Amino acid sequence: MKWYLSLVSLCSFLTVIVLVFITTAYLIKENEVYAKENEEVALGSDDINFPYRKLYTSSIPMQNFDDDYEYQISNPPKERITFEHKELFKAAINRAASKYNLKIKDFDHGSYRLLKNGIEYNLHFHNYRNRVSIFQPLSSSFHMKEIIFSQQKVVNIILPLKGKLSSLSLFLDNLVKKILPIDENISLTIVHFNEGNADKVQSLLKQKLSTVPKFEWKFIPTNETVFSRGKGLSLGVKYGVKSPSDLVFGCDVDVLFLPEFLSRCRSNTIFEHQVYFPVLFSFFNPKLVYSLYDKTVPDILDQLHVSRDNGFWRYYGFGMFCMHKKEFEAAGGIPEIYSWGEEDLIFFEQFRKFPSIKVIRSLDTSLFHIFHSKNCSNVRDKLYPSCLSSKASSEGTQIQLGLLLFKLHEGIDVEGILNKSCTVYGQACPTCLRPFDSVHSEELCTGFRVFHSFPKVNLKVLLFLLVSTSCWSTVLLCHYNSVPMDHASKSDEHQEPGRLQST
Template sequence: MDTDGGDGKEVVWGKMEQDLLQPTTDFLHQERKVELTATLDNNNNNNNNTTSDIVTLDPLHPRVPHSLLDHVYFSSYDGSSVYDNREGTGGTTRRRPLRLETLMFDQVRDEAIKFLTTKFQVTYTRKECSDLRYRNLPTVGMEVDVLCRRRSSSPEVDRVTLMMPVRNPRVVFHSRPTTASLPTAASINIVMPLEGRIDTLRLFLENLQQVIKESHLHLGLTVVYFEDGKSEAARTTLQEAASHTPDLVTHFLLLQPQQFSRSRALKEGVEKSNVTAPVVFLCDVDVLFTSTFLHRCLATPVRGKQVFFPMVFSQYNPELVYALHGRRQPPPLQTLSVQDNEGFWRVWGHGSTQPPAMPSPGMMCVYKSDFLAINGFNPSKTGWGGEDLNFLSKTAARRFKIVRSLDYGLFHHYHPKDCSQAGKGQSWPCAKLRAMSEASSLSFGLWFFRHQYNSSSWGILREKERWEERVREEQENIQYDIGGFSENTQLALTTLLVLLLLNILLTLHLCLRHLHNAKK
């Protein structure tokens, strides 16, 4: 029995009849009963800003894995576009299956073997049925093809297609974060390490002021500054922004001159900030975001159960991007959209898809109480990178659910990278990120042709956009013509039917009249 009674809120989870991670041969038809009760204590505790109710627990939902590598991450949909997290935590060309995927593959193969044995008295082993392909069909489920072939020279192959249907949607959890009411309180405390870069801080504050105006959220900002002789300029900039933004509470925390440590800055910022907020957003000064992201940052974490670790969209060098599009470079706050050839998803920061090999700075939304309880940041670690991975590894070990998704409202603003201060083991990841952050492979190729063959590349991607627009218009015209043809055909058939009925009625009338005259 697992009980979480922190901050006046108690959630009692009933014991499942069977561990969901144990193999089973009736995966497609199994039903498990789960009992769950949730009691909420509605008190005035300032740390309890979320009203939540766990309605039910999906009996087919897996338990949270211990290993960070076994977590299945999320794709996103914003109402018009899909942001597909295809890479997960593996490689770009191929990867090892996750533990839950291996379990699913074994269950599907067992079901196929059972069918062939029962129906045709043909016996296979799992190894002989190791050729699988699968796809997810929205509203239908997962379709899996299993090809079985004996290891002997027999040319016979059995193919079995299985459907793992999608269940009807049902509510399993609900939460409504409440906004802060006290003057010194906030809904989210943004904790940000900083050293120098005052102009970048001004851009960050301009973005923050705009977001506060749009979201109506009461936010806190804690700047942890490493003394470098420019601290007063940073403090003044922060105070001016706070004086013009009623819904912004700030705290300037000054550290004595020492080697920069993002890990120490974030740890001390969370622990020593005088901003009262239940949720902390660990952020960097190069990050810009939209109001929709802040709502996700507030609503996604669950105290004692879940953390939010979004993937940021890293923007390319604008001097390369907009010249190829034939456009002048717009102000930074007008570039907050996810577009091809304008940036890339930073899965693990330094362009890595293998978290243990190349750790890097990451953004995170988590309850302050959970951050302190997990104690995942090492203040002795210098430089940038690695602290987020260590924290997430400890989070996974505590069986927290990690919501890892491509966030279309979170952007890393381009700036030249300096790898001279990279810490031990961080030089290569930094150099890799430095190269990846300049432009896409398409843009690099176009610029190479320009310098190699002296060919103009100004606005060449604009031609690509115009071509795509023409193709889209042609498709729309075809659909319109088909729709118009269908409507005209339907109208003609209706008219013909009406005329036919009138003709029948007229003929019937004439026949009746003829019979009536004949009787006379």
């Protein structure tokens, strides 16, 4: 019997070894195919697949555009072409028309995508009878200039205010707990519009700022009863900021920020040359979105991070700015509009008239707009639809609002529904363990992430682990099979003939 077990064990071991080599060869082959598919093969303009035969970005779709609109995957799916994109498209269309004797008026539509070394275009003319493929390579030269900024420069925060004592309390808590312990080079000027509660506001300021006696702040009361953010900021800059070279941060009471923002405020502004209009991250309605993940709403100061689940970039908002007093006054200040909207856009557009001043417009991951209900009842007629749209977009994502609609109209229980499953690489992932986190969804599902990156695993290490595991498995299998048989044979020697032994 032992020779039989030894033969079986040997065959098992050889089978495992063969399987290991077959698997390794397969992985090596797959890795070569993977590398070959990702190899960029540049082609001449006479090749039908110009500019590349096989491109690593072949799965990335091209975005479309026509004379007036750009169609994109991200929301909104259709929007007017920006000035910068229009110039890029116009240059490509003109180049194609001049080279192939086409008329610009016969342009139908185009598509483009940004590659790591250039922009690829497909341009259609003459009712789609002519298509011109263009590859515009990026320049390999770099023009660089280093600028050293002092992070000791004082940032003067200007805050127009009417009512909203609870929001002011939260703003001051964030200032005292998260900002001042790290960056003391700031000052605060509050321009208060009369609502009969000036004493309460000053009392709250003294109470909250009592723990930071060296912090410089000013309270500027006005006799105005109707709120105008533009007028409040203009008064704050005029009476709260001394020198034309002093740095100003125009803020709102519903906006919170982290210390990193102050550093960006300083490094993105240059006196008489550069101003900063950050794009802030606006939170959704926390009572709606957190319940869908079966989560309790955390403290607001603990929500200050960017996630696709809890907010969106307020791209069309221009109300936050960093600049020096001189640039603010050169633009004529912010218009005094006594209702919702427009004053920030008008102010932003003023800087396009100054050729010597560069506007830095960038997403800022340390600047947040806190969710609050929006009242559109006092908004002018032409801005009323925009106000309602802004109010609706601030509630939640399309999926979150759709689930809420199911709950209201169909009675479906959606509490915690988004915490039960997620999809990564087109496959179902068992659970999303960390909703509202800033990491990507693929990082939530470890197994799927490892599987996805499997071709990149070191094949030598993988082979060593497989062989080692196979050898030990074979040894243990032999030992497991041999011990019971030896024990049984010895027991049979002592068993009486014709009598069964109990087990």
